[in-house]
Amino acid sequence: MQPAVAVRAWAPLRRRTFRDLYFAQFATITGGWAQTVGAQWLMGDLGVGPLFVALVQTANTLPIFALVVPAGALGDIVDRRRLLIAGQSVMCAAAAALTLLTAARLVNPPLLLLLIALIGVGGALSITTFQAVTPELVSPEEIPQAAYLGGANANLAAAVGPALGGALIATIGPVSTFAFNTLSFLGVLLVLYRWKRPPDHRPLGAEHIVGAVRAGVRYTRHAPRFATVLARLALFVLFASALWALLPALARGPLRLSAGGYGLLLACLGLGAAAGAFIVPRIRARVGTNAVVTGATLTFAAMMAVIGLSRSPLPAVVALVVSGAAWIGVLSTLNGTAQVLLPAWTRARALAYYQVAFMGGQALGAFGWGTVADLAGVRTAFVVPAAGLVVAAAVSMRALHLPEPRLDVSTIAHWPEPPALDVDSRAGPVLVTLEWPVPPENADAFVKVMRQVSRSRKRTGGTNWGLFRDAEDPTLFLETFTVATWHEHLRQHLERGTVWERNLEAEARSLLIDGAEPRIRHLIWAEALKHKPELRPVRPTAAD
Known part of the structure; x- marks a missing residue:
């Protein structure tokens, strides 16, 4: 068993793109730490007090903290490879500007902080997307080990970077740390440029x-x-x-x-x-x-x-x-x-x-x-x-x-084909109802499963979820939930389903009366249809 464990420990590094990106990232993280040491040292050389020295770390992290949420959303709606190239290019350009301005003795404390913050903007565009592409580069079984290797990579670079930065400052000066950081981005950009990432499958275009x-x-x-x-x-x-x-x-x-x-x-x-x-x-x-x-x-x-x-x-x-x-x-x-x-x-x-x-x-x-x-x-x-x-x-x-x-959170379109309604894709809200015929002996188990189904509906776009039981016909359960627009509901049908959610719904269906299927209805807010008479096909294009 021991040799097998050792193989699993290194397994992600057998994947060429993961391996190349792994070592290229080590260089950029090391360069980032060396640059931080150089920036703090340079700030002291510029004759300012401890506050400005401390603000170097703030300039590093504040853009990431402020922008990481919208940047994470971008990582899901645009091509992740291109977003990474854009983020790394911003960081490389800002580091190059810092190198040239420092070498020309034109840098001052506010400009130094501004360029460091710009590098942080590039980091915000990259940090979550780098993590999000890991499952694309390794097998599902290797994801935990890839995370361990990634953590070790970052921590080892955090140990090497400051020491390297100190050595460069002592022998050449702070500008050398900025130059090293600039060059460190070239490896990542080369790997990303060579990576032939499959196109994303977005039937409804980008969000x-x-x-x-x-x-x-x-x-x-x-x-x-x-x-x-x-x-x-x-x-x-x-x-x-x-x-x-x-x-x-x-x-x-x-x-x-x-x-x-x-x-x-x-x-x-x-x-x-x-x-x-x-x-x-x-x-x-x-x-x-x-x-x-x-x-x-x-x-x-x-x-x-x-x-x-x-x-x-x-x-x-x-x-x-x-x-x-x-x-x-x-x-x-x-x-x-x-x-x-x-x-x-x-x-x-x-x-x-x-x-x-x-x-x-x-x-x-x-x-x-x-x-x-x-x-x-x-x-x-x-x-x-x-x-x-x-x-x-x-x-x-x-x-x-x-x-x-x-x-298993693999994407799968497990819902039935959506009805071909001739309505504006922006019309809404949409009320979806499902009538579930459930025998009395399965009622408690059905309600328990539907609690998990409710989270699935809400995760993928639903709101105001409810489950009701017919007072006159105790075998009939009515599930209701709303979605903001018809377009958003189409995303539930075509883009946001997973094998896990399909299995949850299959478990609910297994509790129905033999041979029965839930009856599904789609209702669109009447005022939306009244005040927006312009109609167009239900399936929007990517431009929508």
């Missing part, structure tokens, strides 16, 4: 951006399994962020380390994460997703306490290696679970909320634990969140159980 964002919100609200992943992520990051936020203060203060020593601590985290990418899948195969996330959370909590209470670097170094493995164990397991749960039509926009939970938890946690460190000391600010992680793990075990089985 409008506002509608796509609303669809992402609606899906996330009515996907309890995915909501559980988000809740576990937010709880973990809120407390675990203390390590990343306060490690520099611990290195400079209680541990009395130089900048090189701090770089060593970061390297230990990265190496631990890289090791965790291969250790954690073995454990997950034995004990399951929930046990991995809970165990890794408790391990991270214990290591945080050890790091905070360490009086010498050696215990902290060992604990940081273990912390890196635990960090990757939690985050990559949650990320892989999210990718498995999400259908292709909404994957990028739903993963945007994953990023919001991650970055929001980091921002709130860093502020909160930084405040605790100011008031009660750095050691206390490590121990208290460690205790919080223990409480979070206990709460999660009882109330936030992660889904273990893999659901």
Whole structure:
């Protein structure tokens, strides 16, 4: 069995496009970290105070936080390969401008922040879409391992990048970090250019951006399994962020380390994460997703306490290696679970909320634990969140159980062909009714299944769902739900169905009277038809 596990650990890297993109991304993430170090150093050279130095990190992250939701929607309504090329091109162009202006000594603090923010805009266009294309590059069984490898990639680059940036600054100057970052994007652009991605199947054309964002919100609200992943992520990051936020203060203060020593601590985290990418899948195969996330959370909590209470670097170094493995164990397991749960039509926009939970938890946690460190000391600010992680793990075990089985969310048009109504596709709202003939002995089981069907209707576009039982004929159940427009309902028919939802509906049909089928009706708001007499064919074109 041991050799098979080893093969599975490396399996995604056997896929050429995934492998090429994986190593190209390592270069860009490393370049991004090196650039951050260079920008912070350059900001100091420009004679400004600590606030402007701190604003470099804000300029890096604020555009992503502000734009990740609409960018995620774009990742579902346009060609993902082209969107990635656009995002990476924006980042490359901004990095090149920063390099040239710095070399010409024309950069000033506001311009530096503006160019860093522009790079962040390109990052916002790319971050969720990179995650959304992973299931297109590997097999479904390899998605969790691809997530582990991706996490190890990012963490190892986070360890290498600052060290490389420091070395470049010391030998050449900050401009060299910007030049390196500019060149790092060329590899990703080359891989994306060579990738022959199959065209998306969108019978009704691309969605409008506002509608796509609303669809992402609606899906996330009515996907309890995915909501559980988000809740576990937010709880973990809120407390675990203390390590990343306060490690520099611990290195400079209680541990009395130089900048090189701090770089060593970061390297230990990265190496631990890289090791965790291969250790954690073995454990997950034995004990399951929930046990991995809970165990890794408790391990991270214990290591945080050890790091905070360490009086010498050696215990902290060992604990940081273990912390890196635990960090990757939690985050990559949650990320892989999210990718498995999400259908292709909404994957990028739903993963945007994953990023919001991650970055929001980091921002709130860093502020909160930084405040605790100011008031009660750095050691206390490590121990208290460690205790919080223990409480979070206990709460999660009882109330936030992660889904273990893999659901088949492959896209399939499982509903009957929609009626050929000669109405404006924008007409609405639409009321859909289904009459379900159910024998009395199956009534309770039918109602139970329909609770899950209701979430399916709402995830794909329905609102105001209801299930009624005829008072005169107890074998007749009436299901109702509304959809904003006829066009939106056609998307339910043709684009948003999955094998999972087909199976839910098949389970409901299995409880009907033998040989019976539900009777379906489509009703369109009368005023919409009255005031919009212009009619056109039911099937809109992509231009609609």
